[in-house]
Amino acid sequence: MPSDEEKLKKLKSLLDYGINHNEEHQEEMKEWAETAKKLDFPGAYDLLISASDELDQVTDYLRQALEELKENGG
Numbered sequence: 001m002p003s004d005e006e007k008l009k010k011l012k013s014l015l016d017y018g019i020n021h022n023e024e025h026q027e028e029m030k031e032w033a034e035t036a037k038k039l040d041f042p043g044a045y046d047l048l049i050s051a052s053d054e055l056d057q058v059t060d061y062l063r064q065a066l067e068e069l070k071e072n073g074g
Contacts, residue, residue: 008069015066022059026064 002010033048 012066012069015062016067019059019066020053022062025054026059027033029055 029048029052033045033052036042036048037043
């Protein structure tokens with residue numbers, strides 16, 4: 001059975017992975033939005049920009065959680 005220290009290390013690793021993963025997808029969504037805009041689909045553009053913004057907020061929560069673990073848990 002993993003120790004608490006090992007569980008914490010894994011959780012921090014997973015959060016770090018999630019942050020990087022989300023950042024990559026956020027950039028892709030911005031590219032998709034630009035494509036939709038160029039194809040004259042302003043509604044799709046707006047929705048994709050909104051999705052990118054929401055993902056940015058989610059990623060910020062992950063960063064805050066990771067920082068909390070680093071500050072208070074090692």
